[in-house]
Amino acid sequence: MIKTDLEEKLGIVIGKAAGQITEDEAFVSSVFSLNIPPERIHGDLSSNSALQLSKILKKNPRIIAESLVQILEKEISVSPLKDEIGKIEIAGAGFINFFIKDEYFYKKIEEIIRLDSDFGKVDLGNKEKVQIEFVSANPTGPLSIAHARQAAVGDALSRIMEFLGFSVTREYYLNDEGNQINILGNSIKLRLKELRGEKIDFPEDYYQGDYVKDMAAEIENLKLENQNFNFSEYGVKNILDGIKNDLADFNVKFNVWSSQGALSKSGKIEDTIEFLRKKDFIYDSEGAVWFKSTLFGDDKDRVIIKSDKSYTYLAPDIAYHRDKFARGFKRVINLWGPDHHGYIPRIRAAVSALGQEKDALSVIIVQLVTLLREGKVVPMSTRKASYVTLRQIIDEVGKDVARFFLVARRVSSHLDFDLDLAKKESQENPVYYIQYAFARISSILHKEKEENFPHGNADLKLLTNLEELMLMRKLAQFPLALSLCLDLFDPYPLTQYLVELAADFHKCYDKHKVLDLASLDLSCARLKLLNAVRIVLRNGLLLSGLSAPERM
C-alpha cells in the first residue's frame, strides 16, 4: 500500500505514542491504520489506534484516545509535522482525527504541475520483470465479449504496473495446434466443397460461424488451393490477423505472441518432462505418463502423456511456464476465465515442481460477462458461433464506453452487459462524465491562452472555498487509488477514483467561474488548480486505456 510521506511520518508518531501507553512498541506499530474519514468535517486522516488499544488495555477507548492525543500534540509540535498537521480531534467511539493544513495541499498542486505525466509514479516494482498473460483465446474464431473483458483488464493492469515501476511484458499464448485446429481446417475444407456445389453433411462439432464460409470463399476466389494447401494453417493465420486487428482497435497491444506449435518444435516439452522425471515427479501407469501434482497440493495426479502417446494440454503448459521463468520473469500473472479455475492447483503444482516460489505465479480469474440484448441473454459458444464479437461491441457502443464498462467492476464480479442499455445510456455514461471534465478544462485553458492570465506564479492561498479544498484533497489521493489497483490486481479502483475526481471538478466548475479579469489573482490561482486536475485526469484516463479528448 502506498502511503504519502505525511501518512508515513504520522504513522510513526502514532506508533510511538501508542508505545508509550502500552509499553510495547513492537506490538502497536502494526495494529492501527490511517483512513480517510467519511465526512470532511471529521478531518482528513483518521486513526483507529485508540479503539484497537482498548481491546488489549481493557479500558474505555475515549480515555485512551485522550491520552494518545496529549502525547501526539506534544510530539508533533516539535517535529516537522507541525507545518502539516493542524487540529486533532476525538470523535465517535474514539477515533482520532487529524486535520491537514491547506499549505500541504497547495504544495501538492505545485508537485503535480512539476511532475506532470510522472505524477503518481511511485517506484514499487524496482524494474522487476513481470509477465502478464491474458486473452490467449484459441485462434478458431473471432474474439468475444469475454475476451474483451480480459483484454481491457489485462491492458489496464499492465499500464498501471508499468507506471508503478515494473518492467511488464504483455503476452498472448497462442494455442495453434491440436484437435481444434484440425477441426477448424476441416470446417473450412467442407465449406469449400459446399461452395462448389457438393452436397455435404456439416458435423455439429465443427465451427459453424460465417467467418468459416468467408474463408472458404476467399480460398475459392483467389484460387489458393493447391496440392499442399494447409487449411488449418490458413485458417489460423486468417483468424489471428483478425484478432490482432480487433485488439489494436480496442487499444490493446501485446509485446509477445507465444506459439504452442513453436514450443512443440523446440523440444522444450520433452526437456521439461525429462527435467521432472529426474526430480522424480513423474511416473508411468496404465500406459500413460503422470505428473505427481499431489506432492504439491493438487487433489489427484495428472496425466501429461496419454496412452496413445500424445500430450494432454498440461504438458505444453508446464513447458510454457518453465520457459516463462527461464526468460527471467520474477513474477508471472495469468488472467484466465472462470472455466479454468479447476486448473489452477495443477499449474501451481507444476510451478512449484519447477522450483519456483509459490507467489511467483498469480492467477486472476476474470469472471464471465453475460451479454444481454433487449433484456435477453445472448448465448455464447464459439463452435455454434451464436455470440457477439469484440468487433461488434466496438462498432455498436464505442471503444471507450466498452472499455470503461469492462474495467469499472471488480474482476471477481459477474458482469451483465446489456447492449441496448449501453447504447441508450451512452449519452449518460460515466466515461463521458470523466472525459467531459477533461474537455471543459481544456476549453478553459484554451480560452485563457487568448486572454493571457499569468498563472505560473499564482498564489494558491487564495483558494479557500469548500469545493476547491475538496478538489485539492481528491487530487492528493491519486497515488492511493493506483496502489489499491496493485494490491487487488484489478484496475477498477482507478476508474472509481476518476469518477469521484470528475464529480469534485464539476461541482467546483459549476459554483466558481475561473476566468474573470476583474479578479485576476484569483483567476490565476484557479487556473493553476485546474491545470493540476487536467494532469491527474489525463494520467488516470490513459492508465485505464481510455482517451482524453480536448473537445466533446
Next chain:
RNA sequence: GUCCCUGUAGCUCAGUUGGAGAGAGCAUUUGCCUUCUAAGCAAAUGGCCGCGUGUUCGAAUCACGCCAGGGACGCCA
C-alpha cells in the same frame, strides 16, 4: 457430491479489508443556461445489506449452517 464466484435502492454496481447517520450511476419527480461546453449542478423519492446462529465494545465486512443464481470438476483444450 466437492470446489470457485456472486447475492446491498426498481436496474447496474461501489463500500479503502472489523469502525463513525449504508453510497454512486441509471430510472422517476422538481429547480438551475443573455456568464469559461447543461454530456453539467442542486434537491426529493427509494434499503430486513439473501436468511439464521455465533465471535466482538462494534458486523454489509469475520466463522459456521442454510437458500438462490452462475461456473468448474476428463488420458478435452
